[in-house]
Amino acid sequence: MGEIKDKSLLENKEFLRELMVRMMTVNKFEEVAFWLFGEGLVHGTMHLSIGEEATGVGTTAAMTKDDYLLATHRGHGQALGKGVNVNAMMAEILARATGTNHGKGGSMHICDFDNGILGANGIVGGNGPIACGAGLSIKLQKIPNRVCAAFFGDGASNEGAILESMNLAAAWDLPVMFILTNNTYGMSTPLDRVVKNKDLRQRADAFGMKSYECDGNDVLEVYETVKEARDYVVAGNGPVLVVEHTYRTSGHSKSDGNLYRTKEEIQYWKDNNPIKRFRDFLVENGIFTNEEVDEMQATADKIIDEAVEYAKAQPQPVVEDLEADVYAE
Numbered sequence: 001m002g003e004i005k006d007k008s009l010l011e012n013k014e015f016l017r018e019l020m021v022r023m024m025t026v027n028k029f030e031e032v033a034f035w036l037f038g039e040g041l042v043h044g045t046m047h048l049s050i051g052e053e054a055t056g057v058g059t060t061a062a063m064t065k066d067d068y069l070l071a072t073h074r075g076h077g078q079a080l081g082k083g084v085n086v087n088a089m090m091a092e093i094l095a096r097a098t099g100t101n102h103g104k105g106g107s108m109h110i111c112d113f114d115n116g117i118l119g120a121n122g123i124v125g126g127n128g129p130i131a132c133g134a135g136l137s138i139k140l141q142k143i144p145n146r147v148c149a150a151f152f153g154d155g156a157s158n159e160g161a162i163l164e165s166m167n168l169a170a171a172w173d174l175p176v177m178f179i180l181t182n183n184t185y186g187m188s189t190p191l192d193r194v195v196k197n198k199d200l201r202q203r204a205d206a207f208g209m210k211s212y213e214c215d216g217n218d219v220l221e222v223y224e225t226v227k228e229a230r231d232y233v234v235a236g237n238g239p240v241l242v243v244e245h246t247y248r249t250s251g252h253s254k255s256d257g258n259l260y261r262t263k264e265e266i267q268y269w270k271d272n273n274p275i276k277r278f279r280d281f282l283v284e285n286g287i288f289t290n291e292e293v294d295e296m297q298a299t300a301d302k303i304i305d306e307a308v309e310y311a312k313a314q315p316q317p318v319v320e321d322l323e324a325d326v327y328a329e
């Protein structure tokens with residue numbers, strides 16, 4: 001783990017515990033969703049973010065409930081971090097009527113306006129233009145202390161929509177945080193095969209935008225970096241780019257034979273996953289004992305066990321409701 005700028009964080013045991021439980025909850029949610037998929041209870045496909053837990057959790061921990069967030073196709077951790085109800089999200093994954101989207105959206109469309117989650121998005125790079133719209137609404141209504149965060153990946157960073165959005169947000173000084181989760185791959189394609197300049201942070205320079213960078217497997221570094229970036233944005237300075245370097249140890253989606261990377265590479269990142277690193281940090285610094293961290297894991301396991309039990313008992317959507325929520329009323 002890197003240098004901690006705000007040492008008082010280390011005394012805030014409740015906050016540190018919350019960060020760990022959230023990461024464990026995201027991890028457990030996805031492991032269980034994987035099994036439910038295998039049982040035929042999840043339809044369509046699904047993108048897991050196992051190994052990337054610190055990005056979604058660390059970023060959203062630095063945001064307020066009212067901040068807006070646009071999640072990606074790999075957005076379970078982003079949505080759970082932002083505060084979506086776990087039961088409702090599990091019900092959505094199982095296509096139940098009481099899910100976040102009434103069972104009609106699924107994994108790639110989780111949305112929860114009460115917690116500022118304007119939706120996940122299956123269109124790679126599709127978040128950028130929407131974030132500009134949300135940012136413009138904050139600016140025109142002069143809403144104080146609010147930002148919109150748009151998550152996107154290294155692959156999406158080459159999409160025209162993202163580059164155009166960064167330019168527009170910079171030109172109009174919009175309160176947008178562009179959160180680039182660099183997990184090294186866009187599906188099976190490594191970043192260095194599709195870009196000449198691997199320094200993704202420099203993308204911001206082209207638009208006159210301030211940028212930040214952090215170790216995306218270090219949850220405290222992610223939190224502190226995004227907090228600083230958010231302070232800059234809410235002070236009225238315009239948008240920022242935050243590059244978070246991480247790695248997805250799970251496959252790209254449900255259909256991934258992992259033929260594009262070695263077992264050794266995956267193992268290296270499993271050994272350096274953000275939950276393990278945070279556990280080591282907490283224990284080595286005497287903040288929590290191993291047993292206390294085990295209790296956090298038990299808490300997360302219970303949250304997810306209960307969510308599965310809840311979701312399985314929920315009704316399926318009915319055909320009569322097919323067109324509900326499709327048109328604005």
Ligand SMILES: Cc1ncc(C[n+]2csc(CCOP(=O)(O)OP(=O)(O)O)c2C)c(N)n1
Pocket residue numbers: 072073074122123124125152153154155156157183185186187252
């Ligand atoms: C516009 C568009 N192009 C292609 C796809 C197919 N696709 C789904 S995920 C993905 C890879 C995206 O890579 P990245 O942005 O790095 O995100 P990651 O999957 O690594 O989280 C692609 C190409 C899509 N969903 N939308």
Ligand SMILES: [Mg+2]
Pocket residue numbers: 153154155181182183184185186187
């Ligand atoms: Mg990627």
